[in-house]
Amino acid sequence: MSATPPNRRDHWDVLGVVIASLVGLLALVVAGYTAYIQREQVRAQVWPYLISGNNDLTQSLTVSNKGVGPAIVRSVRVIVDDKPQVDWDHVLVALGMQPNSYIMTTVNHGVLSPGEELQAIRFPDKQLWRQFHDATSGRVAIDICFCSTLGECWVSINEKVIGPKSMPLQLRVKPVGRCPQLSPAETFNN
Known part of the structure; x- marks a missing residue:
């Protein structure tokens, strides 16, 4: 064939x-x-970018979303002298202040819109603000873990929240796979 x-x-x-x-x-x-x-x-x-710092004009410690997307806050940790605090009363006591005469806004487990600024703690009395400002200088750190609507997460670490060099020198925002699970003693419940 x-x-x-x-x-x-x-x-x-x-x-x-x-x-x-x-x-x-x-x-x-x-x-x-x-x-x-x-x-x-x-x-x-949808990229969020949270920063915290002091605002002397409003006598407050603020948390701002400088990103273009909403920031979903998963956890907040406030540390005074390397010790986690559970709320503003404990922060003030750790700083040697009386825990009274302040106004607070909840940051933990909230959502900050783009451009939104929260006054985490505000002192109506200028003297109390000055006392808080002086007592916190170099002693207070705030870590905020937040996520975008796509589930990408970051931790905003501010090692010196209050004081003349509080921002942007000590601010770091680093990506994380997911927000850490904090123990109840480490979780700030403002």
């Missing part, structure tokens, strides 16, 4: 299949790249 030689039409059929496969592969690559670019654009549109 002799083999029949392939005809020209068979060559064109094979060539058509190869070209169609390459076009399909190219379309798949382009679609994958487009999805990646779209995901990066969405990430940029």
Whole structure:
């Protein structure tokens, strides 16, 4: 038996299949790249960026979202002299102040909109603010773990919240896989 030689039409059929496969592969690559670019654009549109610091004009310690997306606060830790505190009363006692005459706003487990600023603690009395300001200088740190609406998380670490060099020199925001689970003794419940 002799083999029949392939005809020209068979060559064109094979060539058509190869070209169609390459076009399909190219379309798949382009679609994958487009999805990646779209995901990066969405990430940029929902990126939160929390910072904390003092505001002498309002006599307050503030937490601000300087990002372009909402910040979902998962945990807050306030440390005085390397010891975690559970609320503002304990912070003030640790600083040698009386725990009275202040106004607070809850930060823990809240959501801050882009551009929103919360006064975590505010002193209506200028003398109390000055006392708080002087007592906290170099002694208080605030760690806030927050996430975007896409579930990406960061920890904002502010080692010196109050004082002339409180921002931005000691502020660090680092990405984390997920917010740490703090013990009840470490969790700040403001």
